[in-house]
Amino acid sequence: MKLSTEQVDRLRGVLERPGQRVVIVSHTNPDGDAVGSSLAWAEVLRGMGHSVVCAVPNKYPYFLDWMPGIDEVVIFKNDTEGRAARAVAEADMIFCLDFNSLSRLEILSDTIAANTTALRVLIDHHLSPDEGFDLAFSYPGASSTCYIVYRLIEALFGAEAITLPMAEVLYVGMMTDTGNFAFSSLTPGLFRAVAVLVERGIHVPTLYNNVYNAYTEGRARLFGYAINRKMQLIEDGTVAYMSLMENEMRRFRFQQGDSEGFVNYALTIKKMKMSAMFLAHRKFIRVSLRSRGDVDVNLFARRYFDGGGHKNAAGGKSFVSMEETIAHYIRSVREFAEEGYLGDAKSEK
Numbered sequence: 001m002k003l004s005t006e007q008v009d010r011l012r013g014v015l016e017r018p019g020q021r022v023v024i025v026s027h028t029n030p031d032g033d034a035v036g037s038s039l040a041w042a043e044v045l046r047g048m049g050h051s052v053v054c055a056v057p058n059k060y061p062y063f064l065d066w067m068p069g070i071d072e073v074v075i076f077k078n079d080t081e082g083r084a085a086r087a088v089a090e091a092d093m094i095f096c097l098d099f100n101s102l103s104r105l106e107i108l109s110d111t112i113a114a115n116t117t118a119l120r121v122l123i124d125h126h127l128s129p130d131e132g133f134d135l136a137f138s139y140p141g142a143s144s145t146c147y148i149v150y151r152l153i154e155a156l157f158g159a160e161a162i163t164l165p166m167a168e169v170l171y172v173g174m175m176t177d178t179g180n181f182a183f184s185s186l187t188p189g190l191f192r193a194v195a196v197l198v199e200r201g202i203h204v205p206t207l208y209n210n211v212y213n214a215y216t217e218g219r220a221r222l223f224g225y226a227i228n229r230k231m232q233l234i235e236d237g238t239v240a241y242m243s244l245m246e247n248e249m250r251r252f253r254f255q256q257g258d259s260e261g262f263v264n265y266a267l268t269i270k271k272m273k274m275s276a277m278f279l280a281h282r283k284f285i286r287v288s289l290r291s292r293g294d295v296d297v298n299l300f301a302r303r304y305f306d307g308g309g310h311k312n313a314a315g316g317k318s319f320v321s322m323e324e325t326i327a328h329y330i331r332s333v334r335e336f337a338e339e340g341y342l343g344d345a346k347s348e349k
């Protein structure tokens with residue numbers, strides 16, 4: 001990943017305007033990368049004297065509650081005082097972090113679209129970003145938005161500008177988006193960045209525990225139930241799916257974020273190529289997709305579930321029943337396999 005000097009200079013130019021009113025927004029169902037990158041970037045901009053409001057469409061998962069500064073993030077869905085709407089209406093600059101399309105803001109997207117005068121800056125690592133940003137730091141090769149934010153801070157002010165709270169939240173995004181440094185896009189540059197965060201004083205085991213060993217008992221039991229009772233294999237055991245209905249989630253006192261990681265688990269099976277999770281919501285079914293190697297679930301999500309994401313981790317939505325969603329998935333996987341997108345295992349059929 002190489003930052004464009006010209007773009008960094010343009011960013012420096014706009015940030016030199018004194019006393020800007022800034023809004024930082026991130027995607028629906030914000031994860032460690034969304035929140036971590038927002039908090040770190042907010043700190044940087046506050047340090048320059050700008051006033052900053054961070055907003056997300058809905059609540060982040062409870063295992064991120066400990067993150068320094070997270071209490072100030074406005075949750076649009078619960079924002080009865082209209083703080084986010086006011087901040088957006090008055091904003092001189094809007095930073096869009098960790099998403100590629102305004103539609104990913106869901107209930108917050110109209111509010112953002114309504115401010116047509118603010119300068120819009122994208123900082124993101126998803127494929128196929130929307131056009132229309134005044135400045136776009138779009139690096140689909142980057143493993144996380146936190147890594148891009150790290151590199152921007154380094155380019156603008158030098159890595160010395162990174163404080164311990166910034167280092168902690170940046171580490172969270174780098175860790176969660178790479179599955180604790182196990183997925184693709186792991187570069188020497190990323191590990192150099194991590195080395196700097198460690199120098200800054202972050203305690204890696206604590207950060208790991210705060211995020212990955214902080215679940216409820218219900219979540220642990222739901223996980224067992226989901227793997228044992230709900231995981232189904234198709235295509236000769238090379239493709240998996242799992243579904244959870246609202247009544248099943250209630251049984252285990254489901255809280256948002258509790259199903260995080262379930263979809264990855266099928267990929268611990270050696271010959272697994274692709275895995276899906278269907279999570280029932282009141283109005284639709286949220287689809288999560290994961291894959292290994294060359295199997296492109298970003299393409300699959302775009303084609304069959306009106307979604308997108310990354311090559312090995314993507315998502316989308318379904319507006320039909322669970323039964324129909326699963327039938328559509330099975331048919332779509334078959335078509336995908338027949339077109340050769342699942343590799344050669346099924347090509348003889």
Ligand code: 5GP
Nearest residue numbers: 288289306307308309310313314315316317
């Ligand atoms: P997750 O399964 O963790 O919710 O999402 C995995 C990846 O897919 C994330 O990078 C996320 O941004 C992307 N993603 C999830 N849902 C959607 C969606 O509805 N539309 C698009 N375009 N991307 C999504």
Ligand code: MN
Nearest residue numbers: 033098145177
């Ligand atoms: Mn991300």
